Amino acid sequence: MVTADYYLVLSAILFALGVAGVLLRRNALVLLMSVEVMLNAVNLALITYSRVWANVEGQILALLVIAVAAAEAAVGLAIVVSLFRHRPTTDVDEADLLKG
Secondary structure, three states, rough: OOOHHHHHHHHHHHHHHHHHHHHHEEEEHHHHHHHHHHHHHHHHHHHHHHHHHHHHOOHHHHHHHHHHHHHHHHHHHHHHHHHHOOOOOOHHHHHHHHOO
């Protein structure tokens, strides 16, 4: 039987991988994917605690996080496409173009 500890360890590993991706990479698409991995790790932890404590609040909050992640991905990809149209790179160090 798989206990909740395994799910929480997996969630922590996924979150750490997401943080490493955000801190170590400069590509905007990789940054967006890393943020999505971190949000999914939080969802896994929320669902795990929801199941352990036998209530649905964690599942409802996970659905809210999924909706926010979808909106974040849409807006983030729109910004990346706009950046790529003006410069032939998706390097976040080159993002000063969009300052206004």
